[in-house]
Amino acid sequence: xxxxxxxxxxxxxxxxxxxxxxxxxxxxxxxxxxxxxxxxxxxxxxxxxxxxxxxxxxxxxxxxxxxxxxxxxxxxxxxxxxxxxxxxxxxxxxxxxxxxxxxxxxxxxxxxxxxxxxxxxxxxxxxxxxxxxxxxxxxxxxxxxxxxxxxxxxxxxxxxxxxxxxxxxxxxxxxxxxxxxxxxxxxxxxxxxxxxxxxxxxxxxxxxxxxxxxxxxxxxxxxxxxxxxxxxxxxxxxxxxxxxxxxxxxxxxxxxxxxxxxxxxxxxxxxxxxxxxxxxxxxxxxxxxxxxxxxxxxxxxxxxxxxxxxxxxxxxxxxxxxxxxxxxxxxxxxxxxxxxxxxxxxxxxxxxxxxxxxxxxxxxxxxxxxxxxxxxxxxxxxxxxxxxxxxxxxxxxxxxxxxxxxxxxxxxxxxxxxxxxxxxxxxxxxxxxxxxxxxxxxxxxxxxxxxxxxxxxxxxxxxxxxxxxxxxxxxxxxxxxxxxxxxxxxxxxxxxxxxxxxxxxxxxxxxxxxxxxxxxxxxxxxxxxxxxxxxxxxxxxxxxxxxxxxxxxxxxxxxxx
Amino acid sequence: xxxxxxxxxxxxxxxxxxxxxxxxxxxxxxxxxxxxxxxxxxxxxxxxxxxxxxxxxxxxxxxxxxxxxxxxxxxxxxxxxxxxxxxxxxxxxxxxxxxxxxxxxxxxxxxxxxxxxxxxxxxxxxxxxxxxxxxxxxxxxxxxxxxxxxxxxxxxxxxxxxxxxxxxxxxxxxxxxxxxxxxxxxxxxxxxxxxxxxxxxxxxxxxxx
Numbered sequence: 001x002x003x004x005x006x007x008x009x010x011x012x013x014x015x016x017x018x019x020x021x022x023x024x025x026x027x028x029x030x031x032x033x034x035x036x037x038x039x040x041x042x043x044x045x046x047x048x049x050x051x052x053x054x055x056x057x058x059x060x061x062x063x064x065x066x067x068x069x070x071x072x073x074x075x076x077x078x079x080x081x082x083x084x085x086x087x088x089x090x091x092x093x094x095x096x097x098x099x100x101x102x103x104x105x106x107x108x109x110x111x112x113x114x115x116x117x118x119x120x121x122x123x124x125x126x127x128x129x130x131x132x133x134x135x136x137x138x139x140x141x142x143x144x145x146x147x148x149x150x151x152x153x154x155x156x157x158x159x160x161x162x163x164x165x166x167x168x169x170x171x172x173x174x175x176x177x178x179x180x181x182x183x184x185x186x187x188x189x190x191x192x193x194x195x196x197x198x199x200x201x202x203x204x205x206x207x208x209x210x211x212x213x214x215x216x217x218x219x220x221x222x223x224x225x226x227x228x229x230x231x232x233x234x235x236x237x238x239x240x241x242x243x244x245x246x247x248x249x250x251x252x253x254x255x256x257x258x259x260x261x262x263x264x265x266x267x268x269x270x271x272x273x274x275x276x277x278x279x280x281x282x283x284x285x286x287x288x289x290x291x292x293x294x295x296x297x298x299x300x301x302x303x304x305x306x307x308x309x310x311x312x313x314x315x316x317x318x319x320x321x322x323x324x325x326x327x328x329x330x331x332x333x334x335x336x337x338x339x340x341x342x343x344x345x346x347x348x349x350x351x352x353x354x355x356x357x358x359x360x361x362x363x364x365x366x367x368x369x370x371x372x373x374x375x376x377x378x379x380x381x382x383x384x385x386x387x388x389x390x391x392x393x394x395x396x397x398x399x400x401x402x403x404x405x406x407x408x409x410x411x412x413x414x415x416x417x418x419x420x421x422x423x424x425x426x427x428x429x430x431x432x433x434x435x436x437x438x439x440x441x442x443x444x445x446x447x448x449x450x451x452x453x454x455x456x457x458x459x460x461x462x463x464x465x466x467x468x469x470x471x472x473x474x475x476x477x478x479x480x481x482x483x484x485x486x487x488x489x490x491x492x493x494x495x496x497x498x499x500x501x502x503x504x505x506x507x508x509x510x511x512x513x514x515x516x517x518x519x520x521x522x523x524x525x526x527x528x529x530x531x532x533x534x535x536x537x538x539x540x541x542x543x544x545x546x547x548x549x550x551x552x553x554x555x556x557x558x559x560x561x
Numbered sequence: 562x563x564x565x566x567x568x569x570x571x572x573x574x575x576x577x578x579x580x581x582x583x584x585x586x587x588x589x590x591x592x593x594x595x596x597x598x599x600x601x602x603x604x605x606x607x608x609x610x611x612x613x614x615x616x617x618x619x620x621x622x623x624x625x626x627x628x629x630x631x632x633x634x635x636x637x638x639x640x641x642x643x644x645x646x647x648x649x650x651x652x653x654x655x656x657x658x659x660x661x662x663x664x665x666x667x668x669x670x671x672x673x674x675x676x677x678x679x680x681x682x683x684x685x686x687x688x689x690x691x692x693x694x695x696x697x698x699x700x701x702x703x704x705x706x707x708x709x710x711x712x713x714x715x716x717x718x719x720x721x722x723x724x725x726x727x728x729x730x731x732x733x734x735x736x737x738x739x740x741x742x743x744x745x746x747x748x749x750x751x752x753x754x755x756x757x758x759x760x761x762x763x764x765x766x767x768x769x770x
């Protein structure tokens with residue numbers, strides 16, 4: 001045969017073979033010399049043989065050519081996982097005969113020696129393709145995906161209802177091959193479907209709220225500032241990365257629940273650091289006073305009690321990343337987050353924002369001491385805002401006082417306020433800033449939207465008590481509309497609001513409607529008993545009352561107004 | 562025009578296969594050449610399997626058969642639940658192969674002899690448990706290819722030998738030992754394969770993975 005004709009023939013033959021067999025031969029699973037990847041044989045040229053042989057095959061799989069690993073695996077587990085996978089079974093065993101890194105890639109049944117592999121590799125080189133024998137950081141496999149499992153989990157599609165492109169094995173078990181096609185696919189990572197927009201994940205995982213969530217819909221992109229939030233993915237928007245913005249089915253040194261990062265907040269920070277999402281939440285967290293999510297790692301648990309016992313704060317304590325919505329108005333309750341209602345009962349999901357706050361700031365044990373020592377010390381905010389209390393800021397119900405002349409329109413005595421009206425970022429848009437809304441952090445402690453000075457001998461100014469003045473007219477207060485001696489105390493004596501008023505409320509278990517109306521609960525580091533040993537306010541109705549106390553050296557003995 | 566090009570190409574390609582790298586061509590000198598074995602007293606090449614007269618016709622389509630035929634009952638391949646074909650007991654030409662390769666009948670049981678003592682062993686011994694061997698005696702037609710999704714249509718796919726899979730590799734639409742193996746070793750490929758399996762070319766003739 002003439003060289004030219006031979007060349008032509010060879011080219012044609014090659015063309016025919018490729019056209020007819022685009023598939024495993026062009027995939028990373030072609031470990032023969034013709035394979036496209038770096039993990040390949042030095043001389044073995046038969047593609048199928050690395051997994052299949054025609055005779056005397058192993059019964060572990062379809063004419064299987066490999067021995068199974070004798071490894072004992074650490075299966076996936078989590079506190080929220082209903083499935084309790086044991087040791088790998090079915091096709092997962094077959095996959096692991098290469099992908100656990102314990103068996104030489106070129107080792108074929110009934111053949112010796114093993115095929116030698118290029119690059120000095122014998123077993124699967126370390127990296128994403130080598131799952132090792134610790135499968136606790138890999139999506140669970142080899143468990144029966146039953147209707148019982150799906151209903152117990154509550155957020156899983158019933159078997160048979162998700163795409164047939166994602167097959168369970170003949171025993172109804174989910175295996176590696178449910179998501180991956182070992183014989184190649186047009187999609188990344190030999191996936192059976194494109195996972196753009198987490199199409200594969202959401203076939204099974206029906207997360208409550210996901211269809212409306214910004215995490216599944218946002219077209220925001222990365223601004224290029226490191227770290228790259230999507231280094232594991234070919235996709236460039238939040239919506240396209242979807243689940244894989246936070247979770248990776250085969251985590252390498254990641255966190256629990258297949259999270260990319262071990263420290264919970266780092267999974268959020270990748271995008272909420274100003275590089276993807278519009279708001280830089282991490283900048284808020286870094287402020288002087290904040291919900292310091294970096295203080296604890298692996299303490300938060302999705303199944304922890306609604307009333308948090310091991311005190312901590314993570315983003316997920318207040319937000320459900322599967323349900324969080326874009327365009328939430330300031331003060332709107334985060335979606336699908338557990339809470340504790342005003343009666344102390346768990347509520348799922350919280351209807352009011354304060355119910356989320358009460359997880360930690362209500363009955364939660366081991367709370368720090370109140371910031372201000374008072375006649376009636378109380379750090380349980382649930383008790384302080386009870387509608388039955390002698391006085392309280394109207395958070396869970398409208399207030400008791402029908403005569404509050406200082407309220408700035410449109411506020412009235414029947415208005416409600418939320419925790420986040422006071423506890424908010426000092427750069428939130430609602431206080432005229434350009435930062436993120438919400439009580440993530442503030443330059444004013446304790447995470448206050450505006451300045452609220454509590455130290456004695458403070459010179460009155462609009463800014464020093466800006467927090468109070470945002471609802472209670474400074475003119476009205478200093479004009480003595482309600483308490484006739486306000487100006488004398490605040491400007492005349494430089495006494496802070498906090499010296500007499502306990503802003504959240506006074507619990508009915510401690511105070512009473514005579515002595516503790518109008519949020520009166522004296523700061524005992526400023527206000528002392530008088531010469532008679534008495535320390536009390538007495539409500540005498542209709543903007544009048546009397547005090548027995550000693551303050552700034554002034555002895556008040558039944559001092560009326 | 563297309564037909565002519567394909568025809569030309571086929572001739573050229575076939576020529577390429579026939580002219581390249583053959584170890585041995587034809588049964589003489591192949592693994593099935595028993596002319597030199599001590600038990601083959603006549604020294605004849607064909608006699609171990611064939612006879613021109615008084616042949617055993619109990620197996621349909623058996624070509625002038627001269628070797629004792631196995632009576633074993635076989636465990637057939639069933640696969641791990643992914644097999645779409647229906648696999649029956651070995652039939653036709655496969656049973657003839659298994660009359661040596663199942664290990665129940667001696668290689669030298671031919672021409673009426675039933676007291677032979679030479680049995681196949683090692684990798685040549687397939688045994689009566691065929692559950693770990695590629696399934697045989699199954700109908701491989703266009704319908705199966707459609708159902709399976711991972712098989713080429715045998716009626717329209719080139720076998721690599723000039724015609725379609727159905728024409729060149731199947732026996733009345735049935736896949737048998739002879740679909741992959743050429744007992745007479747025409748091509749001289751290793752393991753008497755009909756087509757050199759470099760790059761798993763033989764596997765991928767049918768399997769579209």
